[in-house]
Amino acid sequence: MPDDFDKDVYPVPPRRTPADNKQTSLPSPAVIASKLFYYSVDLPVTKFRECIDSIQSGNKSVYYHQRFRRVPDLTECEEGDYVCYYEAEMQWRRDYKVDQEIVRILQERMRACTQREGDSYHQNCSKELQNYNDATKAFLSRYGDLGAYASGRKCLMKQKERMMDAQKA
């Protein structure tokens, strides 16, 4: 079966079902409903999954996460060395994708926390909110208005403008 989500990152809120205080001998409708759901949905799906897993157990394959070597940056390339420019550009694009995914993950954690806490998210989710806001501000300041034809050179020029503004201020 595929793994469940990480319980540390997305903590499951404590259950609030009240203690059993049965005063009748009739079965409770919650139990009936849960049994109905189990036999009509849960059991067939689990059996189907186990069947497929047993068929696939013979030809299982694995895939790996590719790791790229770090190459010299655009600032460390000599002028006119277009091969160095190309490698720096490819590295910058990979880093751009990685940064997008980082912001996406932080956003998802913040949304999960908001959904969990409901109306009290302002105080209970402050850490996730702070993380997400910081990450978004940093992302926008670095990659903000570069557009669809973003490139390492344009990002470097934007950084230069940022440093000039910081120096002026």
Place this chain on the structure above:
Amino acid sequence: MVGMSVLRSAAAFAARLSPLKSGNKVSNLLTRTIPKTEQVAVRWGHGKQLFVVKPSGYYDTRFLRLLRYYILLTGIPVAAGVTFINVFFGEAELAEIPEGYEPEYWEYYRHPITRFISRNFYDSPVKDYEKMMAAIQIEQEKGEHRLAHLEVRRQMRQRGDGPWFQKETVDKGLIDHSPKSTPDT
């Protein structure tokens, strides 16, 4: 007098009947039986049967029939194949790269069909990267050679001590110095 009006109305009635329709001949007029109303063939089904005048739906149905046929002609084998692959060869699972092992380039993809296409039809991404870098290096060297060529032309034209920009002149030995070799007498 009453007989006169009955005859006149009968004559007017007979004149209104069309002589072309069968049963309206003179011989039949007096002897035919009037059908009784309860014997008319009326069926109380879904209402009165109407002849709806509408444009031909043949071309529309033909188009839809052919569309379904040609889409399903390859759609069904493709769907069957992909279902077979997904049921019998599942998607790969993520694993850590073992020590000292360099995975092949197709082992970085998850779906078995993607792995198959990458293994059999595409070059490895490393090879594509190197091809791109080789093309860039060739173009860079071409650009550098062109700039160097222009600089060499400039220098040789300016200094005049190189093999370029030399003008071919007549051989010195062919000059006849005899008009100038003796002073004027």
